[in-house]
Amino acid sequence: MRFMVIVKATAETEAGVQPSEEVITQMHAFNEELVKAGVMLAGEGLHPSSKGARVFFSGDERTVVDGPFAETKELIAGFWLLEVKSLEEAVEWVKRVPNPTGEQSQIEIRQVFSSEDFENAPQEIIDRENELRARADARG
Amino acid sequence: MATDARRAVEAVWRIESARLIAGLARMVRDVGLAEELAQDALVSALEQWPEAGVPRNPGAWLMTAAKNRAVDLIRRRQNYQRKLEQIGRDTEHDHAPDASTGVGDINDDLLRLVFTACHPVLSTEAQVALTLRMLGGLATDEIARAFLVPESTVAQRIVRAKKTLAKANVPFEVPAEDERDARLASVLGVIYLIFNEGYSATAGDDWMRPGLCEDALRLARVLAGLMPREPEVHGLVALLEIQASRARARVGPNGEPVLLLDQNRARWDQLLIRRGLEALAKAESLGGAAGPYALQAAIAACHARARTAEETDWTRIAGLYEALALVTPSPVVALNHAVAISMAFGPAIGLELVDELLEEPALKGYHLLPSVRGDLLVKLGRNDEARTEFERAAGLTRNERERKLLLDRAAAC
Numbered sequence: 001m002r003f004m005v006i007v008k009a010t011a012e013t014e015a016g017v018q019p020s021e022e023v024i025t026q027m028h029a030f031n032e033e034l035v036k037a038g039v040m041l042a043g044e045g046l047h048p049s050s051k052g053a054r055v056f057f058s059g060d061e062r063t064v065v066d067g068p069f070a071e072t073k074e075l076i077a078g079f080w081l082l083e084v085k086s087l088e089e090a091v092e093w094v095k096r097v098p099n100p101t102g103e104q105s106q107i108e109i110r111q112v113f114s115s116e117d118f119e120n121a122p123q124e125i126i127d128r129e130n131e132l133r134a135r136a137d138a139r140g
Numbered sequence: 141m142a143t144d145a146r147r148a149v150e151a152v153w154r155i156e157s158a159r160l161i162a163g164l165a166r167m168v169r170d171v172g173l174a175e176e177l178a179q180d181a182l183v184s185a186l187e188q189w190p191e192a193g194v195p196r197n198p199g200a201w202l203m204t205a206a207k208n209r210a211v212d213l214i215r216r217r218q219n220y221q222r223k224l225e226q227i228g229r230d231t232e233h234d235h236a237p238d239a240s241t242g243v244g245d246i247n248d249d250l251l252r253l254v255f256t257a258c259h260p261v262l263s264t265e266a267q268v269a270l271t272l273r274m275l276g277g278l279a280t281d282e283i284a285r286a287f288l289v290p291e292s293t294v295a296q297r298i299v300r301a302k303k304t305l306a307k308a309n310v311p312f313e314v315p316a317e318d319e320r321d322a323r324l325a326s327v328l329g330v331i332y333l334i335f336n337e338g339y340s341a342t343a344g345d346d347w348m349r350p351g352l353c354e355d356a357l358r359l360a361r362v363l364a365g366l367m368p369r370e371p372e373v374h375g376l377v378a379l380l381e382i383q384a385s386r387a388r389a390r391v392g393p394n395g396e397p398v399l400l401l402d403q404n405r406a407r408w409d410q411l412l413i414r415r416g417l418e419a420l421a422k423a424e425s426l427g428g429a430a431g432p433y434a435l436q437a438a439i440a441a442c443h444a445r446a447r448t449a450e451e452t453d454w455t456r457i458a459g460l461y462e463a464l465a466l467v468t469p470s471p472v473v474a475l476n477h478a479v480a481i482s483m484a485f486g487p488a489i490g491l492e493l494v495d496e497l498l499e500e501p502a503l504k505g506y507h508l509l510p511s512v513r514g515d516l517l518v519k520l521g522r523n524d525e526a527r528t529e530f531e532r533a534a535g536l537t538r539n540e541r542e543r544k545l546l547l548d549r550a551a552a553c
Contacts, residue, residue: 085151
């Protein structure tokens with residue numbers, strides 16, 4: 001099963017401060033561990049929200065708001081996509097993420113939906129999924 | 141709480157067991173014993189962690205527990221002095237699995253473990269069981285469930301395999317240059333076999349056992365990390381990534397198999413395709429374009445690159461199958477080549493090639509031969525003959541889902 005490991009933003013990441021060489025070296029070593037263990041499918045770091053945008057939806061209306069956004073702690077600074085056997089295994093990996101600066105930060109682990117998750121889903125959701133699939137098919 | 145701790149132990153085991161066994165095997169020079177020591181450490185963890193909590197560095201904890209046990213054990217043996225010294229020496233420059241202790245040595249140990257688990261003195265079944273157990277961190281009952289055999293059978297297989305390795309005095313080492321290619325081929329073969337067992341379950345109600353595919357893919361990725369200069373390892377990774385990318389699209393809403401050309405390509409996993417294409421490029425850049433796995437991956441890549449089934453480059457696929465037939469000639473490759481030719485140049489010429497295979501003894505019980513023949517006959521409008529072929533194919537497959545699909549096709553003729 002797949003998990004998205006979400007690294008939350010900090011004041012530094014939002015300010016666009018480049019991590020120290022030590023942080024970069026340790027992160028690189030950790031990424032290498034993940035790759036060598038065959039569990040890392042993808043991973044990226046994100047620019048500060050000041051370079052991003054949000055699109056708000058209300059009925060037919062779309063409103064675009066440029067960054068930066070408030071609530072730094074709720075923002076995302078990067079992610080990994082891990083393929084592991086269980087949530088516990090994802091947690092074990094995340095516990096090993098280096099934290100050389102000792103600063104307070106937060107990483108969130110969320111399971112990615114897969115087709116098996118829909119097998120026991122309510123009929124209504126299965127129907128919707130099938131309809132989606134049919135539409136995608138029609139497009140070719 | 142106790143189950144939480146148990147699950148945490150299992151998670152740690154999954155991450156650490158291969159490195160643990162590999163490190164121990166170098167010390168005691170006996171993979172069977174190493175595996176038992178590691179299992180003992182696991183039992184200790186299951187006893188102690190629920191009370192005391194998971195230690196900060198669980199890998200090092202397990203290694204220390206296993207080493208202590210090794211010392212106890214070896215004390216009771218004749219040659220204990222010599223081995224004790226060895227352990228003492230090794231403990232000095234601690235090989236506890238820890239990211240900070242440098243990965244060079246542990247990688248060597250892991251490679252030795254891979255080659256030992258797939259050693260030619262073992263039967264293929266034993267190689268598969270040992271690989272899943274010692275490198276995949278799977279428990280005996282998990283292996284048994286994956287291969288639909290009784291747990292006792294797998295347990296016996298593992299015990300016997302360990303005895304065979306000990307009796308044959310198989311050294312714990314990476315094979316010498318002259319036999320390395322052949323030994324690597326058998327390692328890759330074992331991983332591919334595990335993947336295939338999951339990808340097209342040979343028997344039973346399930347069309348796929350995704351867990352087994354994931355285990356194989358993980359092993360292949362690990363191997364690529366251990367042998368980054370071996371093109372065929374990347375070829376195998378490429379093949380598995382691309383095949384796995386289709387898993388979602390291979391099963392219809394009622395669990396029935398959906399054939400490649402009928403699959404909804406929107407459901408193919410683009411991330412895995414990208415990873416597969418990258419691995420293929422890596423294999424090719426290392427000069428391995430003509431390796432059997434790289435060639436199969438290149439064929440899979442042709443399908444992956446086509447946005448619709450109609451856009452498939454069948455001429456290229458036919459050429460790749462021809463190249464594959466040169467490196468690994470087999471009736472199955474010949475059959476696939478015939479299919480590619482029929483797609484590129486028409487069903488009549490395809491049927492001619494398939495008919496040349498009818499007397500092939502290796503394909504006598506192979507359900508895809510009549511199935512392919514049926515397919516070509518339908519295209520040529522020879523429906524009566526096609527029906528017979530689909531019925532014959534249905535009688536040959538051991539997979540229930542596939543049987544139903546073939547009978548439906550027969551009924552539609």
